[in-house]
Amino acid sequence: MPSSTLSDALNEFAAHGRSRQNESHIGAFSQGQIFSPQAQEYPRPVHAEGELVLSEPSPPLAQPLAPRKASTPGVHAVQExxxxxxxxxxxxxxxxxxxxxxxxxxxxxxxxxxxxxxxxxxxxxxxxxxxxxxxxxxxxPNIVHRTPADTPRxxxxxxxxxxxxxxxxxxxxxxxxxxxxxxxxxxxxxxxxxxxxxxxxxxxxxxxxxxxxxxxxxxxxxxxxxxxxxxxxxxxxxxxxxxxxDSAESSGSDSSSSSMDRPAKRANHHDTRCLTIHHAMRLHLVRIMGLDSDRHLPDSHIEGTVLESTDPVRFVWAKTTKQSAHNYRMKERVINDLKNNRKYYKHVPEKDFSKKVLDSVFDQCFTTFRQKYRTQNDESAALAARKRDDMKALKVRRLARRKAKLSARAEARMLHADLEHIIFDGAFQLECMSSEESEFEDGQTQPTRFRTRGFAWRSTRLQRLYEILDEEDRETSATKPKRGLGRKNRIAGQVKSELILPPAGSSSWMISKHWISVTLPKHRDLLDVIKKLVVDPPGFDWDRFRELGEESDTEHQASPQNMDNPVAHTSSQYYTGSSSLQYALV
Structure with a gap:
């Protein structure tokens, strides 16, 4: 034992080896009796103590440490x-x-x-x-009619x-x-x-x-x-x-021709398509002149000045296309350019792009542009154009009033069964309605009422008929809500002094005998003209119809004066039945 202790003391690796082996054994047993082949100790040969002392110490064998196993929570985290x-x-x-x-x-x-x-x-x-x-x-063409003798079918x-x-x-x-x-x-x-x-x-x-x-x-x-x-x-x-x-072809051709002849219509007022050749010509003139609109036309071109083909088109506004050679050349240029760019006007019929049609349309558009140029540069021409436009607007307003009056009287007629006879149809024409003139048209700034002016040829019975219908319309419209300022008041004005004949289709009871007696001396052919206009349906008895009253004394007094008129005697054969005009003619 002492020798072993001494040798161990002299050999420093022996003590460390044992301690390291003991630690490995302890660690192995503490970890659940798990032994590794590297940590297992093998038997050593026995040497004498002197031999151990005299021999050089051999280096210890390098033994790897056993890996320590990770703790259980870490393993679970990695696995998760x-x-x-x-x-x-x-x-x-x-x-x-x-x-x-x-x-x-x-x-x-x-x-x-x-x-x-x-x-x-x-x-x-x-x-x-x-x-x-x-x-x-x-x-x-694939159908072949064969006889029963033919084998193939x-x-x-x-x-x-x-x-x-x-x-x-x-x-x-x-x-x-x-x-x-x-x-x-x-x-x-x-x-x-x-x-x-x-x-x-x-x-x-x-x-x-x-x-x-x-x-x-x-x-x-x-x-x-x-x-x-x-x-x-x-x-x-x-x-x-x-x-x-044949019938199919004729019907198909008729339908196709009718559809081709029928001009296209706009869907609504937002539809801005170019549907006519006139519209296409106006648009193309504005485009080829390099303008945005026709409200401000360029100045007149100087005759004799050369205009390049790349320059915008210019016209001599004081002359027509026949008077000015420059305007004629510009006309040919516009027409040719319109033909080449017809793809931009796909809604215009193809037949309207012929030379004859384009020449006529260009002349119309050029005349309109010349008038616009004059109004833009001449004050007197502009004033005349404004007056002409005002007169057109005035006629449109008065015509609209007469149409409204006719519609109201036609509706009131349907409330009276006695007035549905065919003899009263002639009284419901637009030409029989009196005009309604507003006072502001005569100088006032704002209209307060309308002045009605009737015709001298209207008889008393016709005037009474209109009075009954107007009264019926006033009673009906009084119960309805008013729109805007409501209907303006009407006052009776003077009868129109100019000679105005009754419209075609009038009946004899509508024409005043007093008017005939007064007008006949000035116009000897009045009866011949009236007899071509008057239509008297038979089958109506005025003696049983008293709603319109009797004829006035003035008209009855006019009858004896016409009894001795030879012209009236010759015209009596054209009228049959009892009527006021017949009495006036005979």
């Missing part, structure tokens, strides 16, 4: 993190696959919808073609609405193909005999072997086709084909 990462990757992969499947499903649905739409469009074209063939049948049939409906139905119902085969030879036999099967015959030419799907296809024909069949039932069944073709 790895599990979360794996679950996330798996969820992303599942979502990617689901997204890809959804996109493929949407693409397939879109392709199916597109195919369904194309199929429906194809069926619709077939139905339209069949309806056109039935309404306007035309000879088909035609493979193409007359296109009828039933045939198209069968084709569209058989496209989706394979069971109906067999029934269609039994339906086709029957039609072929009819064509082989030289007769053309009408649509009505084709509907009932099926054989008993027809399947239920085919019967349903025949019975459920389109309502439009059935309505067309009902409209054509009054025509004979076996009509020659050429007669139908």
């Amino acid at each position: 993190l790895l599990r979360i990462v794996a679950a996330t990757k798996e969820a992303q992969e599942i979502e990617r696959r689901r997204r890809l499947a959804w996109e493929q499903e949407q693409e397939s649905k879109f392709i199916q919808r597109q195919a369904e739409m194309e199929r429906q469009m194809f069926e619709m074209r077939q139905q339209i073609a069949s309806l056109q063939a039935m309404v306007h049948p035309s000879p088909s 035609p493979t193409l049939l007359l296109e009828t609405p039933i045939h198209h409906s069968l084709l569209s139905t058989a496209h989706f119902h394979p069971s109906s193909m067999t029934s269609q085969e039994s339906f086709v030879p029957h039609q072929m036999e009819s064509h082989g005999n030289g007769s053309i099967t009408s649509p009505e015959d084709a509907r009932y030419s099926t054989t008993p072997s027809t399947s239920p799907q085919l019967r349903a296809a025949i019975n459920t024909a389109s309502p439009r086709a059935k309505s067309v069949d009902r409209r054509k039932r009054h025509t004979p069944r076996h009509t020659p084909a050429y007669a139908e073709d």
Whole structure:
């Protein structure tokens, strides 16, 4: 033992080796009796103590430390993190696959919808073609009429609405193909005999072997086709084909010509399309002159000055296109440019771009532009143009008042059953309505009332009729709410002094005998003119109709004066029945 202790003291590696081995053994036992092959101690050879002392100490063997196992909470955290990462990757992969499947499903649905739409469009074209063939049948070049002796039979049939409906139905119902085969030879036999099967015959030419799907296809024909069949039932069944073709061509040409001749109309007041050649010419003139609008036209061009082709068009406003050579050249330039740029005016008919039409339209537009130029540069011309526009507006306002008066009186007439007789129709004409003049038109700033001026030829009965109707209209309008300032008051003015004849279609009771007696000495042909205007419907007895009263004494006094008039005697043969004008003429 002492020798061992001494040798251990002299050999420093021996003590450290044992302690290191003891620590490894203790650590191994503390970690659950887990031994590693590197930490296991092997038996050493026995040497003498002197040999150990005299020999050089050998270096200790390098023994690796046993790895320490991580603590349990750390292992669980790492494992949980790895599990979360794996679950996330798996969820992303599942979502990617689901997204890809959804996109493929949407693409397939879109392709199916597109195919369904194309199929429906194809069926619709077939139905339209069949309806056109039935309404306007035309000879088909594929149809060959053969005699029974000919062995081959035609493979193409007359296109009828039933045939198209069968084709569209058989496209989706394979069971109906067999029934269609039994339906086709029957039609072929009819064509082989030289007769053309009408649509009505084709509907009932099926054989008993027809399947239920085919019967349903025949019975459920389109309502439009059935309505067309009902409209054509009054025509004979076996009509020659050429007669139908001629009528179809004539009707088609008439309809096409009428549609081509009919000018296009604007949809509303917001529609700014160029629909006429006049509008196109005005727009093109403004464009080719380099202007934004025609409100400010350029100055007049100096005659004799050369104008390049790239410069805007300019005119000599004081001369016409025939007086000025420069204006004539500009006219040709504008017309040629309009023809070359007709694509900008696609709504204008093609026939309006002919040379004759364009020449006439250009002259009209150029005249209008010359007048605008004068009004822009001449004060007197501008004043005359304003007066002319004011007079047009005045006539429009007065005409609107007369139309409103006629409408009100026509509505009030319907409230009286006795006034519905045809003899009163002549009183409800626009020419019979008196004019209504506003006071501000005579110098006042704001109108307060209107002055009515009647015609001298109107009889007392006609005036009473209008008074009754106006009173009825006032009572009716008094109960209605007023719009704006309401209806202005009317006052009776003087009768118009100028000679105004009654309108055509007037009755004799409407014309005053006093007016005839006063006017006849100045105009000897008055009766000849009036007899061409007067229309007296028979069947009305004024003795039983007292609402308009009797004729005035003044008109009765005028009657004896005309009794001795030879012109009146010659005109009495043109009138029959009792009327005030007849008494005036005889």
